Amino acid sequence: MSTATIDNKPVVPEEIKSFTVTLIVRRFNPEVDDEPHWQDFDVQLYPTDRVLDALHKIKWEQDGSLTFRRSCAHGVCGSDAMRINGRNRLACKTLMKDLDVTKPIYVEAIKGLPLEKDLIVDMEPFFDSFKEVQPFLVAKSKPVDGKERQQTVAQRARFDDTTKCILCAACTSSCPVFWTDGQYFGPAAIVNAHRFIFDSRDENAAVRLDILNDQEGVWRCRTTFNCTDACPRGIQVTQAIAEVKQAILRGKA
Amino acid sequence: MTSTIEAPRSPSTRSTKKSGVNWEKWGWIYMRVSGVVLVVLIFGHLFVNLMIGEGVSALNFAFVAGKLTNPFWMTWDVIMLWLALIHGGNGMRTLVNDYATSRISRGILKIAILVSVVSLIVLGTLVVFTFDPCPAGAPADLVASFCKSL
Numbered sequence: 001m002s003t004a005t006i007d008n009k010p011v012v013p014e015e016i017k018s019f020t021v022t023l024i025v026r027r028f029n030p031e032v033d034d035e036p037h038w039q040d041f042d043v044q045l046y047p048t049d050r051v052l053d054a055l056h057k058i059k060w061e062q063d064g065s066l067t068f069r070r071s072c073a074h075g076v077c078g079s080d081a082m083r084i085n086g087r088n089r090l091a092c093k094t095l096m097k098d099l100d101v102t103k104p105i106y107v108e109a110i111k112g113l114p115l116e117k118d119l120i121v122d123m124e125p126f127f128d129s130f131k132e133v134q135p136f137l138v139a140k141s142k143p144v145d146g147k148e149r150q151q152t153v154a155q156r157a158r159f160d161d162t163t164k165c166i167l168c169a170a171c172t173s174s175c176p177v178f179w180t181d182g183q184y185f186g187p188a189a190i191v192n193a194h195r196f197i198f199d200s201r202d203e204n205a206a207v208r209l210d211i212l213n214d215q216e217g218v219w220r221c222r223t224t225f226n227c228t229d230a231c232p233r234g235i236q237v238t239q240a241i242a243e244v245k246q247a248i249l250r251g252k253a
Numbered sequence: 254m255t256s257t258i259e260a261p262r263s264p265s266t267r268s269t270k271k272s273g274v275n276w277e278k279w280g281w282i283y284m285r286v287s288g289v290v291l292v293v294l295i296f297g298h299l300f301v302n303l304m305i306g307e308g309v310s311a312l313n314f315a316f317v318a319g320k321l322t323n324p325f326w327m328t329w330d331v332i333m334l335w336l337a338l339i340h341g342g343n344g345m346r347t348l349v350n351d352y353a354t355s356r357i358s359r360g361i362l363k364i365a366i367l368v369s370v371v372s373l374i375v376l377g378t379l380v381v382f383t384f385d386p387c388p389a390g391a392p393a394d395l396v397a398s399f400c401k402s403l
Contacts, residue, residue: 176351177351180351180352180354181350181351213275213278214277215277217277219277219278219280219281220277220350220351222347222351245281248278249278249282
Protein backbone atom coordinates (compact mmCIF):
# COMPACT_ATOMS: atom_id res chain seq x y z
CA MET A 1 0.00 0.00 0.00
CA SER A 2 1.33 3.36 -0.93
CA THR A 3 0.91 6.32 1.28
CA ALA A 4 -0.48 9.40 -0.24
CA THR A 5 1.77 12.40 0.02
CA ILE A 6 0.02 15.19 1.74
CA ASP A 7 2.35 18.00 0.70
CA ASN A 8 1.19 17.69 -2.91
CA LYS A 9 -1.29 20.46 -3.32
CA PRO A 10 -4.45 19.35 -5.06
CA VAL A 11 -4.59 20.65 -8.58
CA VAL A 12 -7.21 23.35 -8.64
CA PRO A 13 -8.61 23.66 -12.13
CA GLU A 14 -8.82 27.15 -13.46
CA GLU A 15 -12.20 28.50 -12.57
CA ILE A 16 -14.49 29.00 -15.53
CA LYS A 17 -16.32 32.27 -15.16
CA SER A 18 -20.06 32.31 -15.32
CA PHE A 19 -22.05 35.34 -16.36
CA THR A 20 -25.57 36.64 -16.15
CA VAL A 21 -27.57 36.43 -19.34
CA THR A 22 -30.92 38.05 -19.95
CA LEU A 23 -33.37 35.92 -21.90
CA ILE A 24 -36.50 37.52 -23.26
CA VAL A 25 -39.03 34.79 -23.91
CA ARG A 26 -42.27 35.20 -25.82
CA ARG A 27 -44.89 33.79 -23.47
CA PHE A 28 -48.43 32.76 -24.29
CA ASN A 29 -50.89 30.96 -22.05
CA PRO A 30 -54.10 30.34 -24.02
CA GLU A 31 -56.13 30.03 -20.79
CA VAL A 32 -55.17 33.50 -19.55
CA ASP A 33 -53.68 35.61 -22.35
CA ASP A 34 -55.35 37.09 -25.39
CA GLU A 35 -52.03 37.98 -27.02
CA PRO A 36 -48.49 36.64 -26.58
CA HIS A 37 -46.19 38.89 -24.55
CA TRP A 38 -42.46 39.10 -23.86
CA GLN A 39 -41.06 38.29 -20.42
CA ASP A 40 -37.43 38.60 -19.36
CA PHE A 41 -35.42 36.30 -17.11
CA ASP A 42 -31.88 36.68 -15.75
CA VAL A 43 -29.94 33.42 -15.69
CA GLN A 44 -26.39 32.60 -14.49
CA LEU A 45 -24.69 30.61 -17.24
CA TYR A 46 -21.34 29.28 -18.51
CA PRO A 47 -20.08 29.78 -22.08
CA THR A 48 -20.54 26.05 -22.67
CA ASP A 49 -24.20 26.19 -21.68
CA ARG A 50 -26.84 26.04 -24.36
CA VAL A 51 -30.05 27.97 -24.77
CA LEU A 52 -31.83 24.79 -23.69
CA ASP A 53 -29.87 24.87 -20.38
CA ALA A 54 -30.99 28.45 -19.87
CA LEU A 55 -34.62 27.44 -20.46
CA HIS A 56 -34.20 24.53 -18.03
CA LYS A 57 -32.79 26.88 -15.38
CA ILE A 58 -35.76 29.19 -15.85
CA LYS A 59 -38.25 26.33 -15.66
CA TRP A 60 -36.60 24.58 -12.70
CA GLU A 61 -35.54 27.59 -10.62
CA GLN A 62 -37.66 30.59 -11.58
CA ASP A 63 -40.93 29.87 -13.35
CA GLY A 64 -42.20 26.32 -13.61
CA SER A 65 -44.94 27.35 -16.00
CA LEU A 66 -42.53 27.99 -18.88
CA THR A 67 -43.49 25.47 -21.53
CA PHE A 68 -41.30 24.08 -24.29
CA ARG A 69 -40.64 20.77 -26.05
CA ARG A 70 -37.43 18.85 -25.72
CA SER A 71 -36.63 15.18 -25.76
CA CYS A 72 -33.09 14.02 -26.36
CA ALA A 73 -31.48 17.43 -25.80
CA HIS A 74 -28.62 16.46 -28.13
CA GLY A 75 -29.74 17.64 -31.53
CA VAL A 76 -31.15 14.35 -32.77
CA CYS A 77 -34.85 14.27 -31.95
CA GLY A 78 -35.73 17.65 -33.43
CA SER A 79 -38.16 18.67 -30.68
CA ASP A 80 -36.76 22.02 -29.59
CA ALA A 81 -36.59 24.09 -32.76
CA MET A 82 -37.26 27.71 -31.83
CA ARG A 83 -36.53 31.22 -32.99
CA ILE A 84 -33.42 32.44 -31.17
CA ASN A 85 -32.50 36.06 -31.86
CA GLY A 86 -34.71 35.94 -34.96
CA ARG A 87 -33.13 32.81 -36.43
CA ASN A 88 -34.53 29.30 -36.33
CA ARG A 89 -32.20 27.13 -34.28
CA LEU A 90 -32.30 24.05 -32.08
CA ALA A 91 -32.09 25.29 -28.47
CA CYS A 92 -29.96 22.24 -27.62
CA LYS A 93 -27.32 23.07 -30.25
CA THR A 94 -27.00 26.82 -29.67
CA LEU A 95 -24.13 27.55 -27.27
CA MET A 96 -23.92 30.72 -25.17
CA LYS A 97 -20.39 31.41 -26.42
CA ASP A 98 -21.74 31.69 -29.96
CA LEU A 99 -24.28 34.34 -28.98
CA ASP A 100 -23.70 37.96 -28.01
CA VAL A 101 -24.44 37.67 -24.27
CA THR A 102 -23.95 41.41 -23.66
CA LYS A 103 -27.38 41.84 -25.21
CA PRO A 104 -30.57 40.02 -24.24
CA ILE A 105 -31.32 36.81 -26.08
CA TYR A 106 -34.76 36.69 -27.63
CA VAL A 107 -36.44 33.28 -27.68
CA GLU A 108 -39.79 32.63 -29.29
CA ALA A 109 -41.74 29.82 -30.91
CA ILE A 110 -41.18 29.03 -34.59
CA LYS A 111 -43.41 31.03 -36.93
CA GLY A 112 -46.08 29.96 -39.39
CA LEU A 113 -47.61 27.17 -37.30
CA PRO A 114 -50.46 27.68 -34.77
CA LEU A 115 -49.09 28.76 -31.39
CA GLU A 116 -50.34 26.53 -28.60
CA LYS A 117 -48.45 27.67 -25.50
CA ASP A 118 -45.18 29.57 -24.87
CA LEU A 119 -42.65 27.88 -27.19
CA ILE A 120 -44.93 25.07 -28.38
CA VAL A 121 -46.67 25.13 -31.74
CA ASP A 122 -49.11 22.71 -33.35
CA MET A 123 -46.95 20.58 -35.65
CA GLU A 124 -49.83 18.75 -37.34
CA PRO A 125 -50.00 20.95 -40.50
CA PHE A 126 -46.26 20.40 -40.88
CA PHE A 127 -46.58 16.62 -40.56
CA ASP A 128 -49.59 16.59 -42.91
CA SER A 129 -47.44 18.02 -45.70
CA PHE A 130 -44.72 15.49 -44.83
CA LYS A 131 -47.17 12.59 -45.05
CA GLU A 132 -48.52 13.76 -48.38
CA VAL A 133 -45.24 13.28 -50.28
CA GLN A 134 -45.18 9.53 -49.43
CA PRO A 135 -42.03 9.54 -47.28
CA PHE A 136 -41.56 5.79 -47.41
CA LEU A 137 -39.97 3.31 -49.79
CA VAL A 138 -42.31 2.10 -52.55
CA ALA A 139 -40.96 -0.90 -54.43
CA LYS A 140 -43.37 -3.36 -56.00
CA SER A 141 -40.88 -5.35 -58.07
CA LYS A 142 -39.07 -8.38 -56.68
CA PRO A 143 -35.42 -7.85 -55.67
CA VAL A 144 -32.94 -9.29 -58.17
CA ASP A 145 -31.70 -12.11 -55.92
CA GLY A 146 -35.01 -12.34 -54.09
CA LYS A 147 -33.61 -10.91 -50.88
CA GLU A 148 -31.90 -7.56 -51.08
CA ARG A 149 -32.21 -4.38 -53.06
CA GLN A 150 -28.58 -3.58 -53.57
CA GLN A 151 -27.22 -0.13 -54.10
CA THR A 152 -23.82 1.15 -55.11
CA VAL A 153 -21.95 3.66 -52.99
CA ALA A 154 -22.61 6.33 -55.62
CA GLN A 155 -26.33 5.55 -55.71
CA ARG A 156 -26.50 5.90 -51.93
CA ALA A 157 -24.47 9.11 -51.99
CA ARG A 158 -26.95 10.69 -54.43
CA PHE A 159 -29.53 11.30 -51.69
CA ASP A 160 -27.30 11.12 -48.62
CA ASP A 161 -27.74 14.79 -47.71
CA THR A 162 -31.51 14.60 -47.43
CA THR A 163 -31.49 11.47 -45.25
CA LYS A 164 -30.23 13.63 -42.38
CA CYS A 165 -33.56 15.40 -41.82
CA ILE A 166 -34.89 15.18 -38.25
CA LEU A 167 -38.24 16.89 -38.99
CA CYS A 168 -37.67 19.71 -36.51
CA ALA A 169 -39.55 22.17 -38.78
CA ALA A 170 -36.79 24.80 -38.48
CA CYS A 171 -36.59 25.08 -42.28
CA THR A 172 -40.31 25.13 -43.07
CA SER A 173 -41.05 27.69 -40.36
CA SER A 174 -38.22 29.94 -41.58
CA CYS A 175 -39.69 30.13 -45.09
CA PRO A 176 -41.39 33.47 -45.90
CA VAL A 177 -43.67 31.78 -48.43
CA PHE A 178 -44.84 29.34 -45.76
CA TRP A 179 -45.55 32.20 -43.32
CA THR A 180 -48.19 33.69 -45.61
CA ASP A 181 -49.38 30.51 -47.30
CA GLY A 182 -49.61 27.49 -45.03
CA GLN A 183 -50.74 25.40 -48.00
CA TYR A 184 -47.20 25.43 -49.44
CA PHE A 185 -45.62 22.02 -48.90
CA GLY A 186 -42.56 23.65 -47.36
CA PRO A 187 -38.87 22.76 -47.51
CA ALA A 188 -39.03 19.81 -45.08
CA ALA A 189 -41.64 17.92 -47.11
CA ILE A 190 -39.68 18.52 -50.32
CA VAL A 191 -36.44 17.38 -48.66
CA ASN A 192 -38.11 14.14 -47.59
CA ALA A 193 -39.59 13.65 -51.05
CA HIS A 194 -36.08 14.23 -52.49
CA ARG A 195 -34.74 11.49 -50.21
CA PHE A 196 -36.97 8.92 -51.98
CA ILE A 197 -37.17 10.46 -55.47
CA PHE A 198 -33.41 10.00 -55.89
CA ASP A 199 -33.26 6.61 -54.15
CA SER A 200 -32.43 3.99 -56.80
CA ARG A 201 -34.48 1.35 -54.92
CA ASP A 202 -37.65 3.41 -54.95
CA GLU A 203 -40.18 3.12 -57.79
CA ASN A 204 -42.60 5.92 -57.00
CA ALA A 205 -40.52 8.94 -58.00
CA ALA A 206 -42.99 9.88 -60.75
CA VAL A 207 -45.89 10.01 -58.28
CA ARG A 208 -43.96 12.21 -55.84
CA LEU A 209 -42.82 14.51 -58.63
CA ASP A 210 -46.42 14.82 -59.72
CA ILE A 211 -47.51 15.72 -56.16
CA LEU A 212 -44.85 18.44 -55.96
CA ASN A 213 -45.54 19.73 -59.49
CA ASP A 214 -48.43 21.69 -58.02
CA GLN A 215 -49.38 25.28 -57.40
CA GLU A 216 -48.39 24.72 -53.76
CA GLY A 217 -45.39 22.60 -54.69
CA VAL A 218 -41.79 23.36 -55.62
CA TRP A 219 -42.69 26.30 -57.87
CA ARG A 220 -43.52 28.44 -54.84
CA CYS A 221 -39.88 28.28 -53.73
CA ARG A 222 -38.22 31.68 -54.19
CA THR A 223 -34.70 30.43 -53.31
CA THR A 224 -34.29 32.81 -50.37
CA PHE A 225 -32.02 30.22 -48.67
CA ASN A 226 -33.68 30.79 -45.25
CA CYS A 227 -34.21 27.03 -45.01
CA THR A 228 -30.56 26.18 -45.73
CA ASP A 229 -29.50 28.70 -43.08
CA ALA A 230 -31.97 27.31 -40.54
CA CYS A 231 -31.24 23.59 -40.96
CA PRO A 232 -29.51 22.30 -37.80
CA ARG A 233 -28.24 19.27 -39.74
CA GLY A 234 -26.56 21.34 -42.43
CA ILE A 235 -28.73 19.94 -45.23
CA GLN A 236 -28.46 21.95 -48.46
CA VAL A 237 -32.22 22.38 -48.50
CA THR A 238 -32.47 24.94 -51.29
CA GLN A 239 -30.26 22.78 -53.50
CA ALA A 240 -32.50 19.78 -52.83
CA ILE A 241 -35.56 21.80 -53.86
CA ALA A 242 -33.76 22.93 -57.02
CA GLU A 243 -32.90 19.30 -57.84
CA VAL A 244 -36.56 18.34 -57.49
CA LYS A 245 -37.51 21.21 -59.85
CA GLN A 246 -34.99 19.92 -62.38
CA ALA A 247 -36.33 16.38 -62.00
CA ILE A 248 -39.89 17.60 -62.67
CA LEU A 249 -38.71 19.39 -65.82
CA ARG A 250 -36.89 16.26 -66.99
CA GLY A 251 -39.90 14.13 -66.06
CA LYS A 252 -37.81 11.65 -64.10
CA ALA A 253 -35.38 11.50 -61.21
CA MET B 254 -52.92 -15.77 -42.89
CA THR B 255 -52.70 -12.56 -44.76
CA SER B 256 -54.56 -9.43 -43.94
CA THR B 257 -54.46 -5.99 -45.43
CA ILE B 258 -53.77 -3.15 -43.08
CA GLU B 259 -55.82 -0.07 -43.74
CA ALA B 260 -53.92 3.00 -44.80
CA PRO B 261 -53.14 4.96 -41.63
CA ARG B 262 -52.76 8.23 -43.45
CA SER B 263 -55.52 10.76 -43.54
CA PRO B 264 -56.77 11.65 -47.03
CA SER B 265 -55.34 14.63 -48.82
CA THR B 266 -56.82 17.99 -47.87
CA ARG B 267 -54.92 20.01 -50.45
CA SER B 268 -56.82 20.61 -53.68
CA THR B 269 -55.79 17.87 -56.07
CA LYS B 270 -57.28 19.55 -59.11
CA LYS B 271 -55.11 18.59 -62.08
CA SER B 272 -56.39 20.40 -65.11
CA GLY B 273 -54.40 20.08 -68.31
CA VAL B 274 -51.77 22.78 -68.47
CA ASN B 275 -49.63 23.31 -65.38
CA TRP B 276 -49.44 27.11 -65.40
CA GLU B 277 -47.28 27.30 -62.32
CA LYS B 278 -44.60 25.18 -63.98
CA TRP B 279 -44.76 27.03 -67.29
CA GLY B 280 -44.70 30.36 -65.47
CA TRP B 281 -41.53 29.29 -63.70
CA ILE B 282 -39.91 28.15 -66.97
CA TYR B 283 -41.02 31.36 -68.70
CA MET B 284 -39.30 33.48 -66.05
CA ARG B 285 -35.98 31.66 -66.60
CA VAL B 286 -36.09 31.69 -70.39
CA SER B 287 -37.37 35.25 -70.82
CA GLY B 288 -34.88 36.46 -68.22
CA VAL B 289 -31.95 35.17 -70.25
CA VAL B 290 -33.32 36.59 -73.51
CA LEU B 291 -34.07 39.94 -71.85
CA VAL B 292 -30.50 40.28 -70.63
CA VAL B 293 -29.35 40.17 -74.27
CA LEU B 294 -32.16 42.38 -75.58
CA ILE B 295 -31.96 45.07 -72.89
CA PHE B 296 -28.18 45.35 -72.84
CA GLY B 297 -28.14 45.35 -76.65
CA HIS B 298 -30.74 48.12 -76.60
CA LEU B 299 -28.75 50.16 -74.08
CA PHE B 300 -25.49 49.61 -75.99
CA VAL B 301 -26.93 50.75 -79.30
CA ASN B 302 -28.72 53.75 -77.85
CA LEU B 303 -26.13 55.01 -75.39
CA MET B 304 -22.65 53.78 -76.35
CA ILE B 305 -22.00 53.48 -80.07
CA GLY B 306 -21.79 56.41 -82.46
CA GLU B 307 -22.28 59.77 -80.77
CA GLY B 308 -23.43 58.05 -77.57
CA VAL B 309 -26.16 59.44 -75.38
CA SER B 310 -26.11 62.88 -77.08
CA ALA B 311 -27.46 61.29 -80.28
CA LEU B 312 -30.74 60.46 -78.53
CA ASN B 313 -33.61 62.65 -79.74
CA PHE B 314 -36.97 62.35 -81.43
CA ALA B 315 -35.38 61.83 -84.83
CA PHE B 316 -33.15 59.02 -83.51
CA VAL B 317 -36.11 57.10 -82.08
CA ALA B 318 -38.25 57.83 -85.15
CA GLY B 319 -35.46 56.52 -87.36
CA LYS B 320 -35.11 53.33 -85.32
CA LEU B 321 -38.86 52.68 -85.51
CA THR B 322 -38.80 52.68 -89.32
CA ASN B 323 -36.26 49.85 -89.35
CA PRO B 324 -37.98 46.40 -89.32
CA PHE B 325 -35.04 44.93 -87.36
CA TRP B 326 -35.45 47.39 -84.48
CA MET B 327 -39.23 47.14 -84.65
CA THR B 328 -38.99 43.38 -84.14
CA TRP B 329 -36.35 43.85 -81.41
CA ASP B 330 -38.49 46.38 -79.53
CA VAL B 331 -41.70 44.37 -79.79
CA ILE B 332 -40.05 41.19 -78.51
CA MET B 333 -38.49 43.17 -75.67
CA LEU B 334 -41.82 44.81 -74.84
CA TRP B 335 -43.77 41.57 -74.69
CA LEU B 336 -41.14 39.56 -72.83
CA ALA B 337 -40.43 42.30 -70.27
CA LEU B 338 -44.06 43.14 -69.51
CA ILE B 339 -45.12 39.52 -69.13
CA HIS B 340 -41.99 38.81 -67.08
CA GLY B 341 -42.72 41.76 -64.80
CA GLY B 342 -46.43 40.97 -64.57
CA ASN B 343 -45.76 37.34 -63.68
CA GLY B 344 -43.22 38.43 -61.07
CA MET B 345 -45.79 40.79 -59.53
CA ARG B 346 -48.34 37.97 -59.57
CA THR B 347 -46.04 35.70 -57.55
CA LEU B 348 -45.42 38.54 -55.09
CA VAL B 349 -49.17 39.01 -54.67
CA ASN B 350 -49.61 35.25 -54.17
CA ASP B 351 -46.90 35.32 -51.52
CA TYR B 352 -47.92 38.41 -49.58
CA ALA B 353 -51.62 39.21 -50.11
CA THR B 354 -53.38 37.39 -47.32
CA SER B 355 -57.07 37.72 -48.16
CA ARG B 356 -58.66 36.22 -51.25
CA ILE B 357 -60.35 39.49 -52.20
CA SER B 358 -57.23 41.67 -52.09
CA ARG B 359 -55.36 38.95 -53.98
CA GLY B 360 -58.01 38.92 -56.70
CA ILE B 361 -58.16 42.71 -57.02
CA LEU B 362 -54.37 43.06 -57.22
CA LYS B 363 -54.01 40.30 -59.80
CA ILE B 364 -56.74 41.76 -61.98
CA ALA B 365 -55.08 45.19 -61.74
CA ILE B 366 -51.76 43.65 -62.82
CA LEU B 367 -53.41 41.82 -65.72
CA VAL B 368 -55.21 44.96 -66.93
CA SER B 369 -52.07 47.11 -66.80
CA VAL B 370 -49.91 44.48 -68.52
CA VAL B 371 -52.43 43.91 -71.32
CA SER B 372 -53.05 47.63 -71.94
CA LEU B 373 -49.33 48.43 -71.95
CA ILE B 374 -48.63 45.58 -74.39
CA VAL B 375 -51.45 46.69 -76.71
CA LEU B 376 -50.43 50.35 -76.61
CA GLY B 377 -46.74 49.57 -77.03
CA THR B 378 -47.31 47.21 -79.94
CA LEU B 379 -49.59 49.75 -81.58
CA VAL B 380 -46.90 52.46 -81.26
CA VAL B 381 -44.15 50.29 -82.69
CA PHE B 382 -46.15 49.25 -85.78
CA THR B 383 -48.22 52.34 -86.51
CA PHE B 384 -45.77 55.08 -85.51
CA ASP B 385 -45.55 57.87 -88.09
CA PRO B 386 -43.24 60.75 -87.15
CA CYS B 387 -44.65 63.05 -89.87
CA PRO B 388 -48.42 62.50 -90.08
CA ALA B 389 -49.86 63.88 -93.30
CA GLY B 390 -51.78 67.14 -92.99
CA ALA B 391 -50.49 68.01 -89.52
CA PRO B 392 -49.61 71.70 -88.88
CA ALA B 393 -45.89 72.33 -89.39
CA ASP B 394 -45.32 73.84 -85.92
CA LEU B 395 -46.47 70.60 -84.25
CA VAL B 396 -44.24 68.10 -86.12
CA ALA B 397 -40.49 67.62 -86.10
CA SER B 398 -38.33 69.95 -88.20
CA PHE B 399 -37.00 67.12 -90.41
CA CYS B 400 -40.50 66.50 -91.76
CA LYS B 401 -40.15 69.51 -94.12
CA SER B 402 -37.36 67.83 -96.04
CA LEU B 403 -39.50 64.76 -96.76
